[in-house]
Amino acid sequence: MQTFRIAAIPADGVGREVVAAGREVLDALASASKSASDFAFDWTEFDWGCDHYHRTGRMMAEDGLDRLKEFDAIYFGAVGWPSVPDHISLWGLRLAVCQGFDQWANVRPVRFLPGVTSPLRKAAEVPLDWVVVRENSEGEYAGLGGRNLAARGPGSEVAIQSSLFTEAGCERIIRYAFELAATRERKHVTSVTKSNAQQFGMVLWDDVFRRVAAEYPHIESDSCLVDAMAARFVLRPEDLSVVVASNLHADILSDLGSALAGSLGLAASANYNPERRFPSMFEPVHGSAPDIAGQGVANPIGAIGSAALMLGHLGLPAEAARVDRAIEATTAAGVLPRDLGGTASTQEITLAVIDSLG
Ligand code: NAI
Ligand code: MG
Numbered sequence: 272m273q274t275f276r277i278a279a280i281p282a283d284g285v286g287r288e289v290v291a292a293g294r295e296v297l298d299a300l301a302s303a304s305k306s307a308s309d310f311a312f313d314w315t316e317f318d319w320g321c322d323h324y325h326r327t328g329r330m331m332a333e334d335g336l337d338r339l340k341e342f343d344a345i346y347f348g349a350v351g352w353p354s355v356p357d358h359i360s361l362w363g364l365r366l367a368v369c370q371g372f373d374q375w376a377n378v379r380p381v382r383f384l385p386g387v388t389s390p391l392r393k394a395a396e397v398p399l400d401w402v403v404v405r406e407n408s409e410g411e412y413a414g415l416g417g418r419n420l421a422a423r424g425p426g427s428e429v430a431i432q433s434s435l436f437t438e439a440g441c442e443r444i445i446r447y448a449f450e451l452a453a454t455r456e457r458k459h460v461t462s463v464t465k466s467n468a469q470q471f472g473m474v475l476w477d478d479v480f481r482r483v484a485a486e487y488p489h490i491e492s493d494s495c496l497v498d499a500m501a502a503r504f505v506l507r508p509e510d511l512s513v514v515v516a517s518n519l520h521a522d523i524l525s526d527l528g529s530a531l532a533g534s535l536g537l538a539a540s541a542n543y544n545p546e547r548r549f550p551s552m553f554e555p556v557h558g559s560a561p562d563i564a565g566q567g568v569a570n571p572i573g574a575i576g577s578a579a580l581m582l583g584h585l586g587l588p589a590e591a592a593r594v595d596r597a598i599e600a601t602t603a604a605g606v607l608p609r610d611l612g613g614t615a616s617t618q619e620i621t622l623a624v625i626d627s628l629g
Contacts, residue, residue, distance in 0.1 A: 272309040272310065272311060273309070273310045273311075274310070274311045274312070274313050275310065275311070275312050275313065275343045275344065275585055276313045276315070276341070276342050276343050277312050277313070277314050277315070277342060277343060277344050277345070277346055277581075278315050278316075278317060278338075278339050278342040278344075278345045278346070278550070279294060279314050279315070279316045279317070279345075279346045279347075280316075280317045280319055280320075280345060280346070280347045280348065280364070280368075281316070281320070281347075281348040282319060282320035282321075282347065282348045282349055282350045282364060282365075282559070283320045283321050283322075283348070283349060283350050283351055283352045283360070283559040283564075284348075284349060284351065284352060284558070284559025284560055284561050284564035284565075285348070285349065285557075285559055285560040285563060285564045285569035286320070286347070286348020286349035286350070286559050287348055288564070288565075288567065288569045288571070288617050289348060289349075289555055289569055289570075289571045289573065289574035289575075289617070290346060290347070290348040290574060292571035292574055292575060292617055292618075292620070292621040293346060293571065293574040293575050293577065293578040294312075294314065294346070294578075295621050295625065296575050296578060296594060296597075296621060296624055296625055296628075297312055297578050297581075297582075298312060299625040299628060300582075300590055300593070300594065300628060303628060304590075310587065310590075315342070317331070317332075317335075317338075317339075319331040319332065319335065319364055320350055320352075320360075320364065321350070321351070321352035321354060321355045321360055322352075324355055324359070324360065324363065325354070325355075329363065330350070330359070330360055330363025330364040330367070331363065331364050331367065331368075335367070335368075336367070336368070336371045336372070339368065339372075339550060340372075340549065340550070342550045343550060343585060344550050344551055344552070344553060344581050344584060344585060345368065345550050345551070345552040345553070346552075346553055346554075346577070346578065346581060347365070347368075347552050347553065347554035348554065348555075348559075348574070349554070349555065349557060349558045349559040349560070350363075350364045350365050350558075350559060351558050351559045351561075352559060352561060353561055362414070365554075366412065366414075368542075368552055369407055369408070369542050369552065370408060371549075372544050372549035372550060372551075372552070373408060373544050373546075373548065373549060374407055374408070374542035374543055374544045374549070374551055374552055375406065375407050375408040375440070375443060375444060375543075375544070375545070376404065376405075376406075376407060376443075376444060376447045376541075376542075376543040376545055377404070377405035377406075377407035377521070377540060377541070377542050377543075378402060378403075378404055378405075378451070378540065378541045378543065378580070379402065379403040379404075379405060379521070379525040379528070379529075379538060379539070379540040379556055380400075380401075380402045380403075380538075380539060380576075380580075381399075381400070381401050381402065381403065381525070381528035381529060381531070381532050381538070382400060382532060382537070382539075382576070383398075383399045383400065383532050383533075384532070384533070384537065384572075384598065384599055384602040384603075385599055385602055385603035386602040386603045386604070386605055386607065387532070387533040387534075387537070387602050387607065387611055388533065388611075388612065389531060389532060389533055390530070390531060390533075391505065391508065391531050393508060393509065394508075394531075394532075397509045398509075399508050399509060399511075399532075401508070401511035401512055401513070401514060401528070402451065402455075402512070402513055402514070403514050403515075403516065403521050403524055403525040403528060404444065404447060404448045404451060404513060404514065404515040404516075404521070405444075405516060405517075405518060405521030405522060405525065406440065406441070406444040406515075406516070406517050406518050406521065407444075407518060407542055408440060408518075409434075409435045409436065409437060409440045409518065410434055410435065410436060410440075410472070410517040410518035410519060411432075411434045411517060411518050411519035412518040412519065413433070413434060413435035415432070415433040415434075415435055416430065416431040416432040416433050417430070417431060418430040434469075434472050434517075435472070436471070436472030436473070436475050436476055436517075438475060438479060441475060441476045441479040441480075442479050442483060443545075444515060445460075445462065445476075445479055445480050445483045445515055446483055447515075447545065448460050448462075448513050448515035449483060449484070449486075449487045449490055449492075449513075451513050452487075452490050452512060452513040453487070453489075453490060455512055455513065457512040458489065458490045458491060458512070459490065459491045459492065459493075459510075459511075459512040459513065460484070460487075460490060460491070460492045460512070460513045460514075460515060461492070461493050461494070461495055461500070461510075461511060461512075461513070461514050461515070462476070462477070462480040462492070462493070462494045462495070462515050462516070463494075463495055463496070463497050463500045463514060463515070463516035463517075463520050463521070463524065464476050464477055464494065464496065464497065464516070464517070464520070465496055465497050465498070465520070466496070467496060472517075473517070476517065477494060480492075480494060480515075497516070497520045497523075497524070500514070500516075500520075500524060501523075501524065501527060504524065504527050504528060504531060505527075505531065508531065525538065525540070525556055526538075526556065529556055529557075529573075533611055534570060534608075534610040534611050535556065535557045535573075535610075536555070536557055536569065536570025536571075536572060536573055536608065536610045536611070537570065537572050537573050537576070537611075538555060538556035538557065538573045538576075539553075539555060539556070539572075539573050539574075539575075539576030539577040539579070539580055540553070540554055540555065540556050540573075540577060540580070541553050541577065541580040541581070541584065542554070543584070551581075551584055553577040553578065553580050553581040553584070554574075554577055555573030555574045555576075555577050556573060557573055563609075567616050567617050567618065568608060568609050568616055568617060569608070569617050570608040570609075570610050570611065570617070570620070571608075571617050571620055571621055571624075572598055572601075572602075572608075572620065575594065575598060575621070575624055576594075576595070576598060578594060579591045579592075579594035579595050579598075582594065593628055593629070594624070594628070596627070596629075597624045597625075597627035597628045597629070598624055598627075600627035601620060601623040601624050601627055604623065604627075606619065606620055606623040607620075608620055
């Protein structure tokens with residue numbers, strides 16, 4: 272029997288509700304497995320987040336990364352609460368883990384589920400399914416810059432926020448996108464930049480993209496500016512398979528993608544350290560949703576889908592597919608949360624997914 276050690280960090284708001292839901296599904300899956308491929312999860316939960324910040328002045332323990340290092344994976348909820356500035360909560364926990372563990376590939380599938388009405392009319396006509404690959408270690412979220420109030424005085428403050436693009440950073444994420452495309456039915460990679468306006472970092476990205484694309488002649492590729500890409504997500508989504516973009520652009524585009532699929536609550540994501548030197552982290556795309564937190568109505572599908580991505584990473588692809596099919600069976604049966612126009616609670620959806628594991 273294989274036991275996976277998982278660190279759970281529910282953090283804030285609905286993060287707690289959806290991580291609990293995902294854990295229930297994974298535990299149900301493990302207790303139902305009675306074959307040679309038996310496995311179990313050994314959970315350690317960390318109470319890091321905004322409450323921890325109010326108690327201690329830190330979003331996570333000072334030796335947090337050291338404590339997380341030994342786990343097989345990290346299952347994360349969401350950070351952020353109105354009582355803490357968002358840049359403090361995000362940098363103090365989620366970005367600290369992503370960047371500290373060099374989780375440079377953030378993979379965000381956009382899945383259109385049966386029984387879920389997409390705001391895209393096309394979704395009823397053509398099968399849609401694409402995946403956003405986000406550079407997760409540098410770019411616009413490199414944290415470079417500063418504010419200078421002292422030099423210029425009140426009312427004249429200046430701030431500089433620089434992006435960092437390295438050839439190695441661009442190359443590894445672009446190569447990752449091509450390797451992922453090679454495993455998909457539609458072998459196509461679209462690169463997104465804004466290299467007309469941002470002539471240094473994004474032009475470097477474009478150059479690397481062209482060079483790497485030439486090594487994959489069996490995979491189609493094209494490049495698109497981010498503003499045009501936003502329109503293309505809506506107007507020609509059937510063209511998309513793998514979309515690779517910088518940290519900021521992919522962040523925005525993946526929220527757009529999940530909204531087109533029906534709701535932000537549906538979207539799953541994986542922050543991979545592909546070399547496996549550090550644990551990878553699995554989390555829904557959405558935030559802590561303070562507007563609905565504590566009501567038991569959060570959509571757990573993004574978190575459960577992230578648990579499925581974690582299963583794949585742990586070497587259990589058949590179990591991952593089982594969870595994905597159970598999610599499809601649940602939405603197809605009309606068991607939908609409020610954000611998808613239904614009335615089912617977080618718990619009802621979770622139980623329906625568990626029932627559908629088969
Ligand atoms: P949000 O994703 O928390 O919420 C946006 C909208 O989507 C809200 O109307 C919310 O009710 C809805 N929503 C989100 N998740 C849902 C779910 N599971 N089920 C049903 N509806 C859901 O984004 P917002 O409001 O911009 O940010 C709230 C806090 O979350 C902020 O502190 C922000 O910094 C943080 N945040 C954290 C992220 C993370 O930990 N990865 C990502 C995005 C935001
Ligand atoms: Mg986002």
